[in-house]
Each structure stands twice: as structure tokens, then as C-alpha cells.
Amino acid sequence: MDLSLMNKEQKKAIRTTEGPLLIMAGAGSGKTRVLTHRVAYLLGEKEVPARNILAITFTNKAAREMKDRVAALVSEGAENMWISTFHSMCVRILRSNINHLGYENSFSILDPTDQKSVVKDILKRRNLDIKQHNPRGIIGFISDKKNQLIRPEESIRDAAAYPDTLYSEIYHDYQQILYRNSALDFDDLIMLTIELFDKEPKVLEYYQNRFQYIHVDEYQDTNHAQYRLIRQLAAKYRNICVVGDSDQSIYKFRGADITNILNFEDDYPEAVVIKLEQNYRSSKNILDAANAVIKNNTERKPKALRTDRDGGPKLQNLVADSERGEAEEVVRNILDLSGKYSYSDMAILYRTNAQSRAIEDTLVKSNIPYKMVGGIKFYDRKEIKDLMSYLKVILNPNDDISFERIVNTPKRGLGPKTVDKLKAHGQNTGISIFEAIKESDFIGIPKTAVVKLMGLVDLLEKLQQKARFITITELVDEVLKTTGYMEMLEAEKTIESRSRIENLEEFKTVTSEFDRDNEISDDLLFTFLSDMALVSDQDGVEDDSGVTLMTMHASKGLEFKIVFIVGLEEGIFPSRRVAYDDKELEEERRLMYVALTRAEDQLFLSRANSRMIYGKTETNMQSRFLAEIPETLMDGGSSFEQNGFFTSNSRKKQAPKRSRVVTNNSGVSFSIGDKVEHKKFGDGIISAIKGEGDSQELDIIFTKVGVKRLLANFAPIEKKE
DNA sequence: CGGCAAAAAGGCATT
DNA sequence: CTTTTTGCCG
Numbered sequence: 023m024d025l026s027l028m029n030k031e032q033k034k035a036i037r038t039t040e041g042p043l044l045i046m047a048g049a050g051s052g053k054t055r056v057l058t059h060r061v062a063y064l065l066g067e068k069e070v071p072a073r074n075i076l077a078i079t080f081t082n083k084a085a086r087e088m089k090d091r092v093a094a095l096v097s098e099g100a101e102n103m104w105i106s107t108f109h110s111m112c113v114r115i116l117r118s119n120i121n122h123l124g125y126e127n128s129f130s131i132l133d134p135t136d137q138k139s140v141v142k143d144i145l146k147r148r149n150l151d152i153k154q155h156n157p158r159g160i161i162g163f164i165s166d167k168k169n170q171l172i173r174p175e176e177s178i179r180d181a182a183a184y185p186d187t188l189y190s191e192i193y194h195d196y197q198q199i200l201y202r203n204s205a206l207d208f209d210d211l212i213m214l215t216i217e218l219f220d221k222e223p224k225v226l227e228y229y230q231n232r233f234q235y236i237h238v239d240e241y242q243d244t245n246h247a248q249y250r251l252i253r254q255l256a257a258k259y260r261n262i263c264v265v266g267d268s269d270q271s272i273y274k275f276r277g278a279d280i281t282n283i284l285n286f287e288d289d290y291p292e293a294v295v296i297k298l299e300q301n302y303r304s305s306k307n308i309l310d311a312a313n314a315v316i317k318n319n320t321e322r323k324p325k326a327l328r329t330d331r332d333g334g335p336k337l338q339n340l341v342a343d344s345e346r347g348e349a350e351e352v353v354r355n356i357l358d359l360s361g362k363y364s365y366s367d368m369a370i371l372y373r374t375n376a377q378s379r380a381i382e383d384t385l386v387k388s389n390i391p392y393k394m395v396g397g398i399k400f401y402d403r404k405e406i407k408d409l410m411s412y413l414k415v416i417l418n419p420n421d422d423i424s425f426e427r428i429v430n431t432p433k434r435g436l437g438p439k440t441v442d443k444l445k446a447h448g449q450n451t452g453i454s455i456f457e458a459i460k461e462s463d464f465i466g467i468p469k470t471a472v473v474k475l476m477g478l479v480d481l482l483e484k485l486q487q488k489a490r491f492i493t494i495t496e497l498v499d500e501v502l503k504t505t506g507y508m509e510m511l512e513a514e515k516t517i518e519s520r521s522r523i524e525n526l527e528e529f530k531t532v533t534s535e536f537d538r539d540n541e542i543s544d545d546l547l548f549t550f551l552s553d554m555a556l557v558s559d560q561d562g563v564e565d566d567s568g569v570t571l572m573t574m575h576a577s578k579g580l581e582f583k584i585v586f587i588v589g590l591e592e593g594i595f596p597s598r599r600v601a602y603d604d605k606e607l608e609e610e611r612r613l614m615y616v617a618l619t620r621a622e623d624q625l626f627l628s629r630a631n632s633r634m635i636y637g638k639t640e641t642n643m644q645s646r647f648l649a650e651i652p653e654t655l656m657d658g659g660s661s662f663e664q665n666g667f668f669t670s671n672s673r674k675k676q677a678p679k680r681s682r683v684v685t686n687n688s689g690v691s692f693s694i695g696d697k698v699e700h701k702k703f704g705d706g707i708i709s710a711i712k713g714e715g716d717s718q719e720l721d722i723i724f725t726k727v728g729v730k731r732l733l734a735n736f737a738p739i740e741k742k743e
Numbered sequence: 744c745g746g747c748a749a750a751a752a753g754g755c756a757t758t
Numbered sequence: 759c760t761t762t763t764t765g766c767c768g
Contacts (some may be wrong), residue, residue, distance in 0.1 A: 083758080109758055134757090153752085208758055276757060374755050376759095396757085437744055558758060575756045597755060613756080636754060637759040 023066055023095075025059065028052075035296045036060045039068055039235070042290035044254075044283070045262040048327045049312070050303025050581065053265050056086055057237060060263065061103070062095035063234055070395035072099035076255070078108055080240040081558040082096065084579060085110070100173070104233070107249050112211040113552045115218070115229065117545075122222050123214060126204035128548055130414050131555035132419040135407070137161050137207055140423060144195045155185070155288035156655065163189045164196060168209035169277035171216060172407040173197075191265045204420050212247040219254050231257040240579070241266035241286075245277035253289070260290065268323060270614045272575060274606075284323075286555060300423040301327040301619075303581055305334025308625050311651045312618040318625050318650055319608045337651065340628035345377070345589075348630040349384035352586050355626055356390060356569060363623075365391055367583035369570040371617050374596040378571050385569065395572035396559035405511070405522040406529055412501045416485050417547045419456040422448070426455070432510035434478065440471045456482075481505065493537040494550050495530055502526065533555040574617040585621035587614075591642035593710050593721070602729055614647045625652075641711040643694045690742065692720060692734060703727050 023031050032052060035045050036059050047053035059075060064070040079085045082631045085105045091098040104111060113131070121127050141157040163186075167177050174194035181187040200206065206214065236256050238244065241264035244252070255450035256262035264286060271280045287293050301309055309329050316322070338355070342348040356368060370381055375396060400406065408431055411424035419425075422445070429438045443456075447465045448458040458465075459475045465477070481504055489497050502508040508526075511519045529584070536550055559576050570582065589595055595614070600606035618625065627648060692698070696708045706724035711734075717743040720737070723729050732739065 039751080107758070156753095158753095211758090273757075275755080433745075435744075439744090556758065573756060599755080634759080 023059070023063055028056075028059070029300055030296050031296050031300075032056050032059075034456070035298070036063050037371055038294050038296070039064055039070075039693075040261060042175070042260055042286075042293035043297060044286045044295045045263065045265040046295065046323075046325070047265050047267055047298040048301060048303040049270065049616070050324060051298035051327070052300075052302050053239075053298060053310065054084075054088070054091075054579075056298070057239060057265060058091040058095065061088075061092050061237065065092075065096045065099060065103075070235060072102035073232065074234040075103045076111070076235070077103070077105040077237040077254075078093060079105065079112065080107065080243065080579060082107055082110065082556065083558065084239070085560040103262065103742070107556065107558075108244075108251070109208060109211050109556050110552075112215040113556070114253075115215055116206070116211065117548065117552075119218055119222070120214065122225070123218055125201065125206070125214075126418060126420065128204070128418045130203065130205040130418045130424065131211070131552055132200070132205050132207045132423065133401075133555060134161070134207075135402070136423045140196055140199055141192065144192050144199070148195075150188075150190075154509075155188075157631045160192055164193045165207075165209050166277065167193060168207075168213045169247050171213055171247050171250060176574060194583050202420070202452070203422050203425060204418055209247070212245075212251060216247060216251050216254065219251075226254060227258075230255060235257045236263065237260045238262075238264045239266075240270075241274045242268050242271040242280055242429040243278040243282045244282050246279050246282075247277075249279065249282045255360055260292075262290070268615050269319070269325070269612055270578065272578065272609060272616055274609050280321075288737050297325070299325060299327055301329045303622050304619060305331045305623060307333050307336055307655050308621050310617065311625070311655050312615055312657075313335055314652055315611060315618065315650045316615040319611055321605075321608055333599060335624050336657040337655055338624070339648070339656050340626055341658075342628065342630045343632065345380040345630050345633040346384070348588060348628050349380045350587060350634075351628060352381065353384050353388050353390065354485075355586070357388070359624075360549050363583055364567060365569045369572065369577065369580070369582040369584070369588070369620065370586045371572060371574045371577050371620070372588050373574060373597060373613075375573060376634045377594075381571060381588070391568035392571055393568045395570065395576045399559070400525070400528075401554065401557070403525055405525055406508065409501065409526065409529065410551070412485075412505065412523060413497070413505075413547065415456070415482060416489055416497075416501075419486075420454040422455045422494075424465065428505075429455075430476070432506050434474050436471060436474055436478075440467055440475070444475075485618075486693055489547055490544060491542065493533075493542060494546065495533040495537050498526075498530060498533055499549070574613050577620050578616055581620055581622055583621075583623045584626075585624075586628060587617050588628045590648050591633075592645055593640065593642045594633075595645055595647070598710075598721075598729075602723065611647065627656075638712055641694060643709060697742045698722060698739045699742055700724065700732075703730060705742070707729075 025036060028036065035039065035043070035056050045056065047056070057077070064075060065072060076416050077088060078121060080089060085107060089100060089103070089105045094104070106114070116129070117127060120129060134663050138161065141160050145152055145155060145157070166657050172353065174190065174197050177190040177193055181190045200210070233255055238252060252262065254381060264283065266283045268283050269278055271278060272282070287295065304312070306329055309327055313326055340348070340351045342351050352370060361366070372378060382392070382394070401410070408428060411427040414421050414424040415428060426441060428443055443465055444455045444458045444462065447461065448455050456479070459479050462472050462475050485497070485501060485504065488500060498630070508523070533550070536553070539550060540546060552639070589719065596607055596610040600610055629644055629648070632639050692708055692711070694708055694711060698706055700706060700710060700722070703724040704726045706722040709723050709729070710721035712719045712721070720732050720734050721729060722732060722739070
């Protein structure tokens with residue numbers, strides 16, 4: 023195999039095939055190339071059978087790419103290799119073994135909306151106020167527990183105080199409902215696989231023998247459960263290669279545990295550690311900026327990326343008055359560069375999906391093609407969810423959650439009353455709604471409804487029969503026709519119903535693509551549904567031309583010649599809710615680092631002096647991250663508003679520019695960056711101004727008590743100096 | 744029971 | 759501001 027284009031460390035990483043290996047791979051250090059070559063090396067030079075190799079990637083897209091690249095390097099066998107995400111891997115394992123845990127092998131996978139409806143149901147049944155206990159928070163609680171591998175019983179036992187005691191009870195109910203429905207949420211996929219391995223050593227041993235060489239990419243973003251799963255699998259052969267960069271850990275909010283990578287050498291004392299610090303992606307200015315920013319984090323192992331590329335153009339700093347102006351600035355630069363670069367070389371990155379709107383509008387007006395990653399997902403649309411629910415019920419009739427969705431869609435005269443009765447009966451006797459229907463004659467449901475219910479069951483059972491012999495596309499057509507769903511939409515004749523029909527047509531291009539790659543078998547529908555449940559936001563990106571719009575999170579692992587990072591304002595990025603917590607702030611800074619290092623040739627950093635947020639005009643000072651980039655690397659700083667408060671070490675301090683002046687009762691005017699004294703809270707500095715007139719509010723960071731939002735007119739504050 | 748309008752709530756990143 | 763929920767009326 024030809025490794026002549028690799029540097030010394032890369033070669034070593036490829037050839038170190040036995041025993042634990044930690045590859046600390048900086049951004050753009052060619053880690054994907056190393057990983058693919060390492061796998062190819064195992065296959066080609068070491069003659070390891072493909073079936074003994076496992077590679078875990080962060081997204082399905084990355085998995086597909088890796089598969090293709092390995093296939094290009096070796097003559098045969100690549101298709102027997104497992105290259106997938108944690109979740110897809112677990113689905114495959116559970117599909118053949120979850121019966122050991124009492125679930126049906128044709129289990130359903132819950133999406134977040136389904137989760138929410140389960141929790142709401144529980145709250146309702148317990149007569150709890152939805153306003154006091156917001157389902158989102160409870161789902162987060164449950165998710166945390168599962169990522170920590172804490173079972174409901176344990177959670178109840180260990181809960182120290184309210185509301186943990188209550189939420190643990192809800193977790194218990196939740197898990198029981200899922201079990202009865204043979205439904206799994208995303209976290210269950212991992213947790214139950216571990217439980218399966220604990221309970222059935224033979225099954226674990228089978229997979230240990232199968233996966234003798236294990237690779238995990240983006241190891242810094244694994245959570246505790248994923249960590250444990252890998253430990254189980256690797257325990258026998260200990261050929262475990264993990265790749266990651268602690269500076270790019272950005273998923274703490276969903277349980278990622280950075281200590282997994284930091285403590286790898288403790289877990290595997292014999293581990294070989296290789297650092298890849300040569301960057302092949304970015305120009306020197308970009309890399310210097312990224313290094314300068316990440317240097318401000320205290321919780322990290324020192325590391326500095328090198329590049330042989332020259333300085334390249336300086337980073338461009340764009341400042342506008344509003345979010346609309348910001349979008350126009352970005353578009354102007356896109357047009358400027360469109361001669362030299364194609365649109366697909368460019369990406370616009372933002373902190374939150376809500377920021378995309380102004381940019382989208384401006385792109386549309388300027389006739390610039392673009393594609394958006396994430397945001398309102400195609401699969402979240404009502405008609406797609408309805409159709410998916412039909413398919414889920416066909417596969418798993420015990421899935422009450424999906425059944426409830428479709429029982430009266432299209433309208434069949436089966437309203438909430440009837441459904442409640444069925445549910446109550448099901449809960450009392452421990453059967454699913456689907457089964458309860460068969461007894462509906464006896465539980466006080468009116469004759470007319472019983473007839474309709476029987477018709478529905480009959481319809482679904484017929485579809486179930488057919489499903490085994492036809493493609494997914496044919497099944498979709500069959501569902502839309504026999505259930506009357508399409509008829510309902512066609513009868514509506516509104517603009518909305520037309521667009522729904524179009525979306526369903528588009529969905530069929532997805533199914534026909536799937537049908538092209540998959541044979542008809544008993545597994546077909548299950549595979550389709552679990553594939554759909556696990557599609558990641560990045561998965562749809564590969565196609566055609568156009569500027570890419572996405573969150574900085576979604577940009578991980580990607581690269582673009584030109585990158586725009588927008589909304590570099592305190593309160594936006596770093597986000598307001600983390601801005602004064604050191605740990606979380608460091609995670610935001612890592613996110614900035616990830617965003618910066620996506621760029622190859624040129625980087626634009628933009629912000630708006632004020633912008634509309636939730637219907638109010640907010641005025642925020644520039645992001646501290648901007649101030650962390652040395653001025654010498656940046657252009658366009660003339661209108662660059664500076665503020666000494668957050669600037670790091672050597673930065674020159676200037677008087678803050680007054681972006682807005684307001685007056686309070688006593689005739690004192692405030693502007694961003696002003697130092698103030700509050701009667702109770704003491705000294706502070708104004709970080710943001712929101713709204714107008716009497717309702718104008720100030721965000722003030724107080725030295726003693728942190729950030730407070732106060733009314734400019736009434737707060738007992740005085741300007742200092 | 745179903746449809747629409749008014750009211751209320753939510754508002755960070757995601758497999 | 760947008761999306762979801764509630765409540766009322768036909």
C-alpha cells in the first residue's frame with residue numbers, strides 16, 4: 023500500500039494496528055485519510071477479514087463516505103465491514119437480540135415528538151401541571167439518566183429531593199410505556215445494548231469475536247454509555263483505536279464526556295498515543311486565529327497546529343446595523359467571490375437555526391442558490407409523520423404512540439372519546455390499543471365506532487400481509503391509497519394540501535432510492551424505518567451546488583474554501599445562557615474553534631449592532647471571541663467596535679463606541695460597555711440593551727451577582743466615571 | 744365531532 | 759415573532 027504521501031505520525035497511526043491506540047488529531051490534520059488508510063491497511067496488508075473490523079463514525083454520511091473511500095483502496099470485502107454510527111450499530115445488534123430483554127424484535131424507534139407526547143400523557147395521568155413540569159426538561163432528565171446508565175428503579179432509589187424524586191417516578195412510567203409499546207428512544211438504543219451484553223454474555227462474546235479491530239471517530243464527543251459500550255466490545259482483543267480532538271468537544275449538552283478522551287491512557291495503560299498536529303486544510307492566518315482563540319481555554323492539553331500553507335488573505339471583519347444588513351454584507355462578499363469560487367465552496371455558519379431566516383431571505387432576493395442543513399426537518403412535516411406512523415404501525419402494531427396519530431387521520435369518526443376508552447382498556451389489561459380494538463364490542467364503545475375500528479384493523483392487517491412482498495415505494499402508495507389519505511389531501515384543494523402532496527411525492531424519491539439499494543425481505547420495512555429515524559442533519563448535504571447554511575455544530579467534520587461566521591455578538595455567540603459560566607463558556611469557545619477551522623482559504627466574521635430577537639430589538643456588544651483574535655490577522659477593523667471589558671491579555675483598550683443612547687428617569691444616558699453601580703448588586707457593566715422607550719431593558723453583568731436584566735427607567739443604577 | 748380563531752407559550756446546539 | 763394549545767361555536 024502506498025503511504026508515501028503521509029507524514030511520519032500518520033504512517034505510524036496507520037501501522038499501529040495491535041493494542042489500544044489514541045490518535046489526537048487536530049482540526050484538518052487528515053484524520054479521515056488516516057482512518058480509511060488504516061482500515062485498508064488492516065484488510066490489505068494484515069489480511070484481517072472485513073467482518074472483523076468495526077468503525078464508528080459520528081454521522082451516517084461520514085460512514086458512507088468512509089465505506090466508499092475504503093472500497094476504493096482495497097480490491098474486495100469492504101461490504102462485510104461494519105462502518106456505522108453508534109446508534110445504527112446498536113439498532114443492528116438489537117434487531118437480532120432484543121428479544122432477550124423482552125422487547126419485540128420489530129421494535130419502533132421514537133422521535134423527540136413522540137417522546138414528548140408520552141411524557142405529556144404521563145403528566146396528565148398523574149394530574150400534574152404541564153406548566154410547572156415542562157416535558158422538555160423531563161425528557162432531558164431521562165436522557166441524562168440513560169446516558170449515565172441509570173435505570174428507573176435506581177433513579178428512584180437515589181433521588182435525594184424533589185423534583186428528582188418525581189422525575190424519577192415519571193422516568194419509571196415512561197420506560198414502562200415504551201417497553202409495552204416495544205418502542206425505544208435514541209438513548210435506549212445504547213443503554214439497552216449494554217444491558218443486553220450484561221445479561222447475555224454469549225451475545226457479547228459473539229460481537230467481541232466479531233469486532234476484533236475497533237475504531238471510534240470523534241471520540242471526544244462520546245457519552246458515558248457509548249464509552250461503556252466500547253469498553254465491553256474491546257475488552258477481549260483490546261485492539262481499540264480512538265480518534266479525537268478535545269478542543270473540538272461541543273456536545274456536552276447531550277452528555278458527551280470529554281474525560282473519555284482525556285483519560286484514555288488510564289483506561290488502557292499500554293496505549294500508544296500519536297498526535298497529528300500538521301494541518302493540511304487552512305491558510306496560516308486562519309489557523310493562527312483559531313490557535314489564538316482556543317488558547318484562552320484552561321481545560322485543555324496544550325497543542326498547536328502547524329501549517330505549511332502561506333498566510334492567505336486576512337480574516338475579514340464585517341459590521342452591520344441589523345441582521346438584515348449583516349445578511350446583505352455577507353451576500354455582497356459572496357457575489358464578489360463568486361467569480362473565483364463556486365457557491366458550493368462557501369458556507370455560512372450560525373449559532374442557532376433561527377438566525378438563518380434573514381440570510382435565507384437575502385439569498386433568495388439575490389438569486390443565489392443555497393442549501394440548508396438541519397432546521398425544520400423534512401421528516402418533521404405532518405404528512406410525512408403521518409405516513410411514517412402508518413408504516414410503524416404496520417411493522418409494530420403494539421406501537422400505541424403511532425397508532426394514536428393515525429387512528430383518526432384521515433377523519434374516520436374515531437375521536438378522542440373512543441381512543442380514551444381503548445387506551446383505558448389497554449392500560450387496565452396490559453394490552454396495546456390495537457389488541458384492545460378487537461375487544462371493543464364489550465367496553466362501551468358505540469356500535470358505529472366499533473364497525474369503523476374493525477374496518478381500520480382489517481385495513482392494517484391487509485397492509486401487513488402485503489408489506490412482506492412489495493417494495494417500500496409500493497407500500498407507501500398502497501397506504502396512501504387504501505387509507506384514503508391521498509384522497510383527503512386531493513379533496514382539500516388548498517395551497518397547503520398541494521404542497522403536502524408534493525412533499526409526499528418527494529418522500530417517494532427517498533423510498534425509491536432505498537428500494538434500489540435493498541432487496542425485498544422481512545427486514546425491509548424495519549431497516550427503512552430505522553434508517554429514517556437515524557438520519558442526521560448532515561446526511562442530506564452532499565448534493566449539487568449552492569451556498570451551505572448550517573449551525574456551527576452541524577459543520578463539524580466538514581470543510582469549505584470560504585466560511586462566513588455570523589452573529590458574533592455577546593448573547594448570541596457566546597449564547598446568553600452560558601456567557602458567565604466558565605465551563606460552558608469554554609465549550610462555546612471550542613465551538614468557535616470548530617467553526618474557524620472549517621475554513622480553507624478565507625474567513626469572514628460578521629456581526630450586527632442590533633437585531634430583532636423574539637420581536638424585540640436587541641443591541642449586543644461584540645463577541646469576546648472576536649477580541650481574542652489578534653488584530654494583525656484581521657481586516658476591516660476600522661468600524662470595529664471595541665470594548666475593554668472582555669478583551670484578553672495584550673489587546674489595546676479603546677473607548678466603547680456608543681451604538682445607542684438611552685435616558686432614564688433622572689436623565690442619565692446609558693450605552694453598551696458603560697460601568698454602572700446598582701444600589702443592591704454593586705458594580706457592573708452593561709452588556710446589552712433591549713427594546714425601546716419605557717420597556718427598555720439593560721443586561722448588566724455584576725461583579726458579585728452575575729448577569730441581571732433590568733428596566734432602564736426604574737432600576738436603581740447610576741453611571742460611574 | 745370537527746374546524747377555526749384567539750390566546751398562550753416558547754425561545755440553543757442533536758444522534 | 760412563531761408555533762402550539764385551548765376554547766368556542768356550528
